[in-house]
Amino acid sequence: MDKRNKRKKGIVAAAFPHTIPVLTGYVFMGMAFGILLASKGYGALWAFAMAVTIYAGSAQFVAVGLMAAGFDPLGAFLVTLMVNARHVFYGVSMLERFKSYGKAKLYMIFALTDETFALHCSAKPPKGMSEERFYLAISVLDHLYWIVGCTVGGLIGGAMSINTLGIDFVMTALFVVIFLDQWKKKQNRTPALIGLGASIVCRLVFGPNWFILACMAALVILFSLFKKPLDREVRE
Template identity: 55%
Template sequence: MSTKQKALKSAFPHTIPVLTGYLVLGTAFGILMNSKGYSSVWVVLVSLFIYAGSMQFVAVSLIAAGFHPFYTCLMTLMVNARHLFYGISMLSKFKGMKKKKPYLMFGLTDETFSILCSAQPPEGVDRGWFMLFITLLNHIYWITGSLIGSVVGGLITFNTKGIDFVLTALFVVIFIDQWKSAKNHIPVLIGVGSSMLCRLLFGADSFIIPSMLLILLLVTVLQKKIQGRNLI
C-alpha cells in the first residue's frame, strides 16, 4: 500500500461525522441555489471555490441582489472572521507542508479545523497526506451534497421558502450544546446580547457587521475576565 493510500485509509474514518452533516447542509444549499435560477454548474463552482459554509448561504442573497464588491468583501470578512484565529492556531501544524499548505489553508472549515486539532495519524502514516486527505474529503462531501441538492431541486418542484434557515437551525443546535458543555457563558452572552442590541439599533438588514464588531470589541476588552472564568 502506498503512502497516499495509507493516509487516505486512515483519514476517512475521522471524516464520517462531517460526511453526514455536509451532505444534508450541502443539499440544502444546492436546492436554495437552484430555486434562485442557478444551474448545477454554478452550484459546483461556488462550492468548489468559495467553500465557506455559512457565507455560501449568505452569498446566495448577495448574488441574487446584485454584486457590490465592498459590501461583499466586508460581509465575508465579518462572517468568517473566526478563520483568522483558526489559521493562526494552525501555523505550527502546517509548518513544513510545502505544496500542501495552500490547500490546507483554503479548506480550513469549522469541522475540518476541529478534526485536524484532535486527530493524530497512526504510526507509519505521513502526517501531511493525512491532514490533506481529511481536508479534501470534507470538501468533496460538501460539493457532492451541493450537487445532489441542485439536481433534486431541478427535478422536484416544491416550496423552498425557509430552506435557507437550515444553517441557522444547525447553529442553534450547536449553541445549545456549547451552552450545556461550557462552564463560562460570558462569550455566549456577549454574542447574543450584542446581536440583539444591534438588531434593534440597525435593523434586520444591517445589524450583522455592527454586531460582529461589537462582539470583537467586548471580547477583547473582557479578555482577562473571560480567561479567568475559564480557569475556575
C-alpha cells in the first residue's frame, strides 16, 4: 500500500507542473462561470454538478443562457452538439494514443476538454513512467481545478456581485500561449498556419455561429489536398 501511494505521488508530482497554466485558466474561468450562473438563480450546487458532469468551458457558458431561457431539451442538445463539434477532432488525434488504454479510457474521453487536449499534445511523461497514468493524472487534475473554480464562483456569486467583464480572455490567453509553444517546432508551423488562415477566412465568410463547422470541413479538405508534403514534414 505504501509503495503504491508513493508511486501515485510520483505520477501526480510529474504531471502537476504541466497543468499549472490550466490551473490558473480553469480557476479563473470556472469562477466566472459560477458567478454568472448564480446571477441567474442557480447556486453553487448547480455549478458543482455542471462542472462534474458536463465539464466543458464554452458549452457551460452557453448553457447558462439556455437555463435562463426555459425548458427546451432538444434545442439545448443541438446547440451543445454545435458548440462542441470541434471535440470530434480531439478524438481523432487521440485515437492512436488511447488505443492501448484500459479502465481509464472512458474517463479520459469524457474529460478531453480543449485545454486537457492541448496538454496531452505538449506534455511528455518522464522516462519509465506509465504513459496512461501520467495522462490520466493530467486529466483528473484539470477536472478538479474546473470543479473547484466553478463551485467557488457559485459561492462568491451567491454572496456578492462582481464585474467579471473580460475574464473570459483567460481562455484566449491560454490558447495564445499554447500556440506559441507549438510554434517552436518547425514541423508544426505549416499545419498551424493552415489552421489560422482557414479559421480567419471561415469566420469572415460564415459568421461567428457557423464558422467552426465550416472550418472543420475546410481543414479536412485542405489537409487531404496537402497530404503528401505534410505527411513527410510531420514525420521528419
